[in-house]
Amino acid sequence: MLPIDIILDRTSICNLTMERDVLSKAIENGEHIVIFGRRNTGKTSLVKGVCVPEFLVKRKKAVALEVDFLGVDSIAEVQTRLRIALERGLSRSFPNKQAAMKLVADDQTDDSMRLEQYFDEIARLASQYDLLLVMDEFQDLDFIKGAVARVRTCLQGISTKLPIIVLGSKKHLLAHIFAAYRAPMANWGKDLEISPVTSQKYQDEYFNYASSYFAAENLDLERKQFVELCRRTQGIPEAINIVLNYCLSKGKSLTSQDLATETAIHLTLLDKSSRFEEVLSRFSPNERQLLAAIAKFQPVPQLKSKTFLAHLRGMAPTSITTAAKKLEDKAEIYKEKLGYVVGDPLLGEYLKSTR
Ligand SMILES: Nc1ncnc2c1ncn2[C@@H]1O[C@H](COP(=O)(O)OP(=O)(O)OP(=O)(O)O)[C@@H](O)[C@H]1O
Ligand SMILES: [Mg+2]
Known part of the structure; x- marks a missing residue:
């Protein structure tokens, strides 16, 4: 089976070289x-x-700190995430020295400056060891008043050439921090975009990788069907893997003669319908309606255009703005070059076929 929902290693990421x-x-x-x-x-x-x-x-005395800011809602939570990252990073690099690695910041009584103290600690480590700082879902700091500004100031205070990687999946929020006019971290770092599997090169690499899983089960994967699958899933690897795994689990080849992409997607959606319904039940009725309409007409260039509004029963333009912001903040919808699309391609297909 192709890997789903886990952090992949070098051998299972087939593209992105x-x-x-x-x-x-x-x-x-x-x-x-x-x-x-x-x-x-x-x-x-x-x-x-x-x-x-x-x-x-590659290094002898190295520490990697991996902070995850997913869903943080207060400075206290930001501090907890920093502490966890420090503790994990240190105990990974020095499994036998845990006691000696007690965090200095934890001994301080002034709770309000703990964030700054953790960054002082990071600066101290950077001067002692080869250090790498990774901050995942960085954009979620934007939900907390003052958090980005404080982190920015802390980062400015780290003087060594510390490699720092910031990543996230909510483009509009990251842009708000790094790219917008007068953004708080406007000149910070270089951008690297990770694209979906849409280019010929990525499709070739992904096809070879996926084919090997089919071959191992004595099944066939037809190139034409795979390309169609990439198109229908907007090249999102996880969605591609889910449909391919459906075929593998049923022992079916994905070829025009056996099981074609259209049917494979349809059957995958049937298989997962209760999961999708559960996901949908968490949205408000307005959000659900907007999501379904975007799924049907995507890409939608203008959410408040007359033609699109005609498909939304009884929703005022202001409720559309509110619902769209909620959905975009949760990465449930994305604004692409041609307009808004549903973030999870399979959920989009499910909505299209059921609503
Ligand atoms: N390049 C890839 N090759 C193979 N599978 C992939 C690839 N990218 C993503 N996947 C699939 O997607 C899953 C999630 O990957 P990962 O968490 O690294 O993505 P992400 O971009 O960080 O997602 P998020 O934005 O949700 O944090 C993996 O477990 C795997 O099933
Ligand atoms: Mg991620």
Whole structure:
């Protein structure tokens, strides 16, 4: 079976070799990088599954700190995430010295400055060891008033050439921090975009990789069907893997003669319908309606255009703005070049066929 929902290592990320090399060089040179891209394109895997292990193996006295800011809702929670990252990073590099590695910041009584103290600790480690700092889902700091500004100031205070990788999947929020006019971290780092499997090169590499899983089960994967699957899933690796796994689990080849992509997607959606319904039940009725309409007409260039509004029963333009913001903040919808699309391609297909 193809891997689902786990952090992949070097051998199971079949594409992204160019991105891997760019990152390795940047780490070597102590640069700052902002990685962005849609959900489930392999960003976390590339960093945590490939770059971090490589960084640690190559060096003798090295520490990698991996902070995850997913869903943080207060400064206290940000501090907890920093503490966890420090503790894990240190005990990974020095499994026998845990007691000696007690965090200085934890002894301080002034709770309000703990964030700054953890970053002081990071600066101290950077002066002692080869250090790599990774901050995943960085954009979620934008939900907490003042958090980005405080972290920015802390990062400015770290003077060594510390390699820092920031990553996230909510493009509009990352842009708000790094790219917008007068953004708080406007000149910080270099951008690296992780694209879905849409280019010929990525499709070739992915096809070879997926074919080997079919061959191992004495099944066939037809190139034409695979390309169609990439088109229907907007090239999102996890969605591709889910449909291919459906075929593998049923012992079916994906060829025009056996099981065609259209049917394979349809059957995968049937198989997962209760999961999708459960996901949908968590949205408000307005959000659900908007999501379903986007799924049907995507890409939607303008959510408040007359033609699109005609498909939304009884929703005022202001409720559309509110619902769209909620959905975008949760990466449930994305604004692509041609307009809004549903973030999870399979959920999009499910909505299209059931609503
Ligand atoms: N390049 C890839 N090759 C193979 N599988 C992939 C690839 N990228 C993603 N996947 C699949 O997607 C899953 C999630 O990958 P990962 O968590 O690294 O993505 P991500 O971009 O960090 O996602 P998110 O934005 O949700 O954090 C993997 O377990 C795997 O099933
Ligand atoms: Mg991730």
